Amino acid sequence: MKRMVKEKVRGFRTTDGAGVNLVRVLGNNTVKTYDPILMLDSFDSTNPEEYIKGFPMHPHRGIETISLIVNGNMVHKDSLGNEDKITDGEVQWMTAGSGILHEEKLPASDRLLGVQLWLNMPSKYKMAPPEYHSIRKAEIKEIPIDGGNLRLISGQYKEHKGFMGKYLPLDYYHITLNANNKFTIETENEKSVMVFLLLGDAMIAGEIINEKTAVKLTDGNLLEIESLDEDVQILFISSDKLEEPISWGGPIVMNTKEELDLAFKELSSGNFLKEKVDY
DSSP states (O other): OBOOEEEEEEOEEEEETTTEEEEEEEOGGGHHHHTTEEEEEEEEESOGGGTTTOEEEEEEBSEEEEEEEEESOEEEEETTSOEEEEOTTEEEEEEOTTOEEEEEEOOOOSOEEEEEEEEEOOGGGTTSOOEEEEEOGGGSEEEEETTEEEEEEESEETTEEOBOOSSSOEEEEEEEEOSSOEEEEEOOTTSEEEEEEEESOEEETTEEEOTTEEEEEOSOSEEEEEEOSSOEEEEEEEEOOOOOOOEEETTEEESSHHHHHHHHHHHHHTOOOOSOOOO
């Protein structure tokens, strides 16, 4: 059965952090439909003044942040003592779990192009130990497909396997499709599947979708993608629905108001971090 378009969300320009210009696509009002993807922010700028102030040190709990930098650089530093830089085509995967503080700097480059996802964590794992992992270009398989290529950021594509998260399965593909080509992805029928049009417009499940738009698909085992008169870059994201209550306050996402209130109380009292702090 072919998947069809269930809902689409076009991103809007806003600022976050210390003044980073970005396109916010998914957020508080889309969590039920796009479950377990909580947030999707897209970066796309050729003007360093729009992003070099970055995201100063801030807390997270209850989520995983997954940052794909297609072009440009991102420098990470956190309360576990990690300091790391990723560049063109690489990924930062941070498990906030029970609590972490981190900062993200965005050094000037010819073009900053990328996406950050917030992946919800199941209630039983929300207080898991925080971790940081980078996925280097050499670790990301580039798989030829008809009319383009597929970069396997995480999960599995056919017989190929990429980085595997610990708490939720996540098939995450960065697909480049040359102009006027078709590509069909086989999917498990009940997986929660969405795509994001990173660059260019394309035909998704028979409907023309504009750049910087997220599309949630209906259940099914086939997804048809077709490029138009230009090359297109598309992110494919598939995971399991959690269907759990969400209590979301800024950088913290828990299941109940009591858990959320406790997190902010601990943040105020200095008891937020549960792991050894080296920073």
